[in-house]
Amino acid sequence: MKIGVLLFNQFELLDVFGPLEMLGHVEDISIELVAQEIGPIKSAQGPCAYAQTNLDSASQYDVLLVPGGIGTREMVNDQPTLDWIAKQAEKARYITSVCTGSALLAKSGVLANKQATTNKMAFHWVVSQGPNTNWITKARWVKDGNIYTSSGVSAGTDMALAFIADIWGESKAREIANLAEYEWNDDSTHDCFAQKYGLE
Amino acid sequence: MKIGVLLFNQFELLDVFGPLEMLGHVEDISIELVAQEIGPIKSAQGPCAYAQTNLDSASQYDVLLVPGGIGTREMVNDQPTLDWIAKQAEKARYITSVCTGSALLAKSGVLANKQATTNKMAFHWVVSQGPNTNWITKARWVKDGNIYTSSGVSAGTDMALAFIADIWGESKAREIANLAEYEWNDDSTHDCFAQKYGLE
Secondary structure, X not given: OEEEEEOOOOEOHHHHHHHHHHHXXXXXXXXXXXXXOOEXXXXXXXXXXXEOEEOOOOOOOOEEEEOOOOOXXXXXXXXXXXXXXXXXXXXXXXXEEOOOHHHHHHHOOOOOOOEEOOOOOOHHHHHHHOOOOEXXXXXXXXXXXXXXXXXXXXXXXXXXXXXXHHHHOHHHHHHHHHHOOOOOOOOOOOOOHHHHOOOO | OEEEEEOOOOEOHHHHHHHHXXXXXXXXXXXXXXXXXXXXXXXXXXXXXXXXXXOOOOOOOOEEEEOOOOOHHHHOOOHHHHHHHHHHHHHOOEEXXXXXXXXXXXXXXXXXXXXXXXXXXXXXXXXXXXXXXXXXXXXXXXXEXXXXXXXXXXXXXXXXXXXXXXXXXXXXXXXXXXXXXXXXXXXXXXXXXXXHOOOO
């Protein structure tokens, strides 16, 4: 199973590498970091990840992972990237986003008439990018068909384990969480941040 | 405050990017990824980070961060890297490691007669690399003077927040945890994995 991870300038580090820590321990997964250009891509926190392929040459992925970060504020107006997401999403088996990555899914049309969630501090901005989506205020992550969207940053790690559990079984998810000494929040409705940010 | 993060082939993704997610939200921190050679460095999970400087040209860092990952099995025998760690540690204000990164600190002589902890699954291997260290079996992280060592993988994120709390105050640490929608385990003695791996 081939996972394509979209990178862009000022992506959020943990949105990408929390899920990839967990997914990378599944034996039959391969991961590609993809961006507009091959090379180092600067995160919102400063350090760079390295995109090994670009949008034009990327193959069709089985799973699409779209992270958030302050860079999404520019990317919601970047038509080539939105078109790429829409095209990948058409044939991907699964579509996933972390944090404000859901704003990019929404602007690409992927979330029309779907349930989804997103970052709690940036909730109202994301909602403004997807007026045809049923945005869930209190959720660690939301699954609607083959689309998984998570709340802010670290919620992506919990969602990735839920995704692993759905496909490879719960024992595989727990094995990986234990390897990473990670106390998995496995309840998608357990979300203490909705209240912290005045959404309930 | 300048943080130097040592990268090497097959480093563990979350060992690096969990702590950097949190540290990267502190205003007066800058982060450098450093490796033997400038360029993309492959993680244990596959994706590459990009080292912007090499060991020879790196400046003196205020904080040293040494991650773990299966690559440490080779790095404990890599004398140039061990020498670099020892030299940086001499003048660094703070020295930190995540997971089996503590094996590299130990082999560099940094942990002699110190208290430390490490990954729970690889505990016995790490202990064999540092016979003069007082290894703590049950701890999410351990602080001994200016040295912070954490347990496996995701424990580094909790340790990074504790480090932020020590230097910039607890409210800064909580503000950043909330930004990242992260439920911080702020108790260094809360470690359910010691028992899982038969260490208590």
